[in-house]
Every structure is written in structure tokens, then in C-alpha cells.
Amino acid sequence: MHVDLGSLRAHVVSDGGFKLDGGAMFGVVPKTLWNREKPADAENRIQMGTNCLLVEAGSELVLIDTGMGDKQDAKFRGLYSYEEGARRLPESIAEAGFELGDVTHVVLSHLHFDHCGWNTRRDTSGKVVPTFPNARYWLSRGEVEHARTPSERDRASYFPENWEPLFEAGVVELVDDEGGPLDSIRMVKAPGHNADMCVVTLDGAPEESGARGIFFADLVPTTAHAPLPWIMGYDLFPLTTLENKKKWLPRAVAGNWVCFFEHDFERPVGRVVSEKPGRFQVTPL
Numbered sequence: 001m002h003v004d005l006g007s008l009r010a011h012v013v014s015d016g017g018f019k020l021d022g023g024a025m026f027g028v029v030p031k032t033l034w035n036r037e038k039p040a041d042a043e044n045r046i047q048m049g050t051n052c053l054l055v056e057a058g059s060e061l062v063l064i065d066t067g068m069g070d071k072q073d074a075k076f077r078g079l080y081s082y083e084e085g086a087r088r089l090p091e092s093i094a095e096a097g098f099e100l101g102d103v104t105h106v107v108l109s110h111l112h113f114d115h116c117g118w119n120t121r122r123d124t125s126g127k128v129v130p131t132f133p134n135a136r137y138w139l140s141r142g143e144v145e146h147a148r149t150p151s152e153r154d155r156a157s158y159f160p161e162n163w164e165p166l167f168e169a170g171v172v173e174l175v176d177d178e179g180g181p182l183d184s185i186r187m188v189k190a191p192g193h194n195a196d197m198c199v200v201t202l203d204g205a206p207e208e209s210g211a212r213g214i215f216f217a218d219l220v221p222t223t224a225h226a227p228l229p230w231i232m233g234y235d236l237f238p239l240t241t242l243e244n245k246k247k248w249l250p251r252a253v254a255g256n257w258v259c260f261f262e263h264d265f266e267r268p269v270g271r272v273v274s275e276k277p278g279r280f281q282v283t284p285l
Contacts, residue, residue, distance in 0.1 A: 002096070003258055003269060003285070005213050006205025008184060009056040011096040012260070012268050015067025015118065016086030019045035025221070027233040037224035045081065048222075049265035050114060052089060053215050054096055054103075055185060055202065061098060062105045062185050063132065064200050064215050065262060069117020071128070071161060089118045090131075103132040105181035108139050109217035110197040111147045112157040115262070120165045128165045137166050138181060140189065141174040142196035154194065154236065190248065192241025193218040193234065199248060202258075213258035214251075219244055222264040223282040226272060249280050258285065 002011045022044050026034040038046040053064040067089045068082070090100060108116050121131045130137070147158045166172050173179075180186040180200070187198040199219055205211035218234075219241065220226060228245050231238045252259055252272040259272050259282065270282040 001269070003213070004204075004211075005202050005258060006211035007057065008202055008204035008213075010202065010213060010258075010260070011054040011056075013052050013054045013063075013089060013092035013096055014087065014268075015050035015052065015069075015089040015092070017083035017265050018048050018050070018068065018114070019081040020048050022046040024233045026224075027231050027235070027238065029230050034224065034230070038222065047265045048114075048263045049261075049268060050089075051260065051262050051264065051268040052092075053200075053260055054093060054098065057182055057184055057204075060104045060182060061102050062107060062181055063093075063103050063135070064107045064185075065109055065115045065217065066106060066118035066131070068114050069119070069162065070121065071117065071159075072113075100132050101134050103135045105185075106132055106135045106137045107180060107185065107187050107200055108137065108143075108198075109187070109200065109215070109262075110140065110143050110194060111163055112154075112218075113159050113162065115217070116162045117159075119162050128161050130166055130169050130171055135171065136173050136181065137163075137171050138173045138175055138179065138187060139163065139166075140187070140196045140198055141176055142189075143194070143198075144174065146195060190217075190219050190244045192237050192239075192244050193232070194236050212255050213260065214248065215260045215262065216248075217262055219248065220259075220261060222261050223267045223270055224264075225261075226280040226282050228278060228280070250274070253280070 022040040050067040055062045120128045178188045184203045186201045190199045200215040202213035231241050235241045253274050
């Protein structure tokens with residue numbers, strides 16, 4: 001699917017589904033509540049999406065996040081119940097009408113394995129190389145520093161083969177609190193999930209209400225996470241997540257922004273509305 005945002009055209013491109021524990025995805029929220037929104041299977045896992053965003057911006061083609069990738073072994077794929085036979089990110093990009101070499105910039109919200117897996121791939125000799133040969137890759141400086149020296153709590157989320165080959169190839173651009181390839185596509189630090197995760201704002205027509213968008217990454221990973229206290233157990237700094245949700249969700253409501261939810265398998269796109277002050281939900285476009 002695609003969404004027009006003034007001068008920008010955004011295509012949702014998937015890397016297939018996977019599953020995670022529902023309790024971990026909803027933290028302190030009781031299962032009796034979250035299970036109504038995201039029903040769990042017999043192993044208490046919920047269906048997750050890998051919704052990346054491919055944005056046409058004039059002569060530039062910008063990819064936001066890159067999914068799970070294809071470098072994991074069968075044991076790892078089984079652990080996360082990869083969706084068998086799913087269309088993977090390269091095929092999704094082709095279905096949108098583009099080739100890997102058309103991508104000019106890759107913007108990464110953060111470096112957890114489910115967000116940056118297709119940064120790199122193995123070539124015919126088995127060497128790990130950048131997947132998008134003509135792209136500059138935009139990464140948070142603080143996130144790179146942490147990914148190289150992670151804590152025991154989040155070490156399992158970081159795989160150096162997803163980013164170190166980019167540095168070896170000399171294709172990385174580092175960003176501090178805010179930056180990005182274009183004025184209309186900006187990555188902005190929104191910590192909580194970890195210290196340096198970014199959301200990505202899309203601004204295709206400043207004068208036109210409804211022509212702006214936001215890629216929430218793991219700040220609001222699914223539509224079910226729109227309520228302020230519905231915060232993942234995975235988040236390193238949940239109270240900081242709460243503060244950033246209080247900052248960004250009202251902006252999305254006031255601006256009638258198109259919102260992209262990276263991990264929602266069923267509803268990757270919608271608009272946030274306020275039921276009453278401090279209570280948010282997502283409606284279809």
C-alpha cells in the first residue's frame with residue numbers, strides 16, 4: 001500500500017511476520033486487556049509485523065528501517081516463529097516498483113535486529129556487504145556506541161553484522177539528537193525503548209493539514225500501544241517512553257498526521273485520535 005503526503009509518497013514494505021511474547025510486548029498491562037486487542041496463541045505469543053517505509057521524495061528514495069534480514073539460522077527463525085513463505089523486504093520493494101539500487105538513503109530508528117536486518121546481506125562469496133549499494137545509511141551516534149557495548153539486558157538484540165560492514169564500506173552518516181537525509185524526512189531522538197531510538201517525521205506539505213506523517217518505530221509499536229500506559233516490557237526506560245508518548249501523540253492528533261506502526265501486522269497505518277484528554281486510539285485512514 002502507499003500513502004501520499006504532499007510531495008512525498010510513502011510505501012509500506014514488509015519483511016514478513018514474526019511472533020513475540022504478549023506479556024513482554026505489553027509490560028504491566030493485564031493480559032485480560034491486551035488479549036482483546038492482540039490475541040495470543042497457545043504459547044502466549046502475538047503476531048508481529050515488520051513494516052518498513054519506502055518514501056519517494058523527488059529524485060531521492062528513502063527507506064526507513066530494514067526488517068529482520070536473512071542472515072539468521074533456522075534455530076533463530078524458529079525461536080521467533082518467522083512467517084514461512086512470507087514476502088521479504090527485497091521482494092516488497094520490487095512489488096512497489098523499485099530495485100535495491102534505487103534506494104539513495106536508509107534511515108534507521110535504532111539497531112535492534114528486527115529493525116536493521118536488511119542493512120546487509122551475504123554476497124555470492126559469503127561476505128556480508130551493504131544490501132543497498134547506492135545508499136547512505138543514517139544512524140544515531142549514541143545508538144551505535146551502545147550497540148557496540150550493550151548491557152546484559154539487551155545484548156541479545158544487537159548483531160554487529162547488521163552495521164559494522166556499513167562502516168567498513170564508508171557509507172554511514174551519524175546523527176545526534178536530530179538529522180536526516182532531507183528537510184522533509186527527519187529522524188528525531190525519542191528515548192524510552194532505549195536511550196537513543198528515533199522516530200522519523202515526514203513533512204511533504206507544511207501548509208496542508210493531513211499531509212504530514214510519523215514513523216513511530218518502537219515508541220508506539222502497534223495500534224494497541226496508543227494508550228499512554230500501554231508500554232512494552234522490553235523498554236529500558238518506560239517512564240521516558242511515557243513522556244515521549246505524551247509529547248508525540250498529541251502532536252499527531254493536532255496535525256492529523258498519518259501514523260505508521262512498525263510492528264502492527266494487521267494495521268500498519270492509521271491516524272491517532274483523542275477520545276478524551278490523555279486517552280488515545282487509532283482510526284483507519
